[in-house]
Amino acid sequence: MANKRMTAAEAVSQLESGMTIGIGGWSSRRKPMELVREILRSDLTDLTIVAFGGPEVGLLVAAGKVKKVVFGYVTMDGIPLDPYFRKARQNGEIDVMELAEGMLYLGLYAESIRMPFLPTRVGLGSDVLTHNPEIKLVANPYDPGEEFVAMPALKLDAALIHMNRADEKGNAQCTGPDPYFDHIFAQAAERAFVSVEEIVPTAELTNGYHPATVAIKRMYVDGVIEAPGGAAFTSCEPNYSTDFAAQKEYADSAASPETQEAYLREFTSKE
16 A cells, blocks of 8 residues: 655645645644644745634734634633734734634535535524625425524645554554544545654554544545654643643744744744
8 A cells, every 4th residue: 555654845745825724633732733834934825724723823824824714713722812813813814714613513524525515503593604694594304494504515625634643554543532623624625644743553553552543544644744743832642742831932922023023933943
């Protein structure tokens, strides 16, 4: 079977400006920061980012890479609002599609099973529909007096994900407490690139671990990147926890254009 090993730079070289890119992880947990760093180094622009967002969204926004964010939230847990995303949104510098978390999941899941939409009660009676008039309602065919939100599929050109381990074929494993929705991101994308702490032989994936921990199957993965520490400063349990000092340094860098420029220069220079 194909060896899908590649570098972060090789993975990002397959992306194009204007793409819709899903980024896995959750808030400040298991974000593919090494792949984000490569995007920051690239000339990619006009990206649409789909995420349960954390600092990866803020970094890409700060660098002028993003035209739109589709999100359920953008937070870093201990720091409630990412400062760069907040500033860009308040100043009207980016387009946004703000969704309930369940709606974002269902949009990705609809695309993963190649459905144009999925019906849901999530979002009914909320301002989500007021601010996203393109999202339609659909009648219950079994009870015409009832309507559901018709959450449209969220099609991804590419997905970027960080996991604990993988084999060279692309089978990717989460050994931490929660796989989040990373497998749905991979299945919803035309191409998926997974960075990992360690690439191991296939047999090692289930040596001491339940097969269900192999959350992403090789058929959905186009490239696997060995990147120890590749999620830092976000967490990648059990390998490492969130670096809160580094997270604060990032947040503080939004204080002025000068500190922002210095931080981005330092962040992209790290190997």
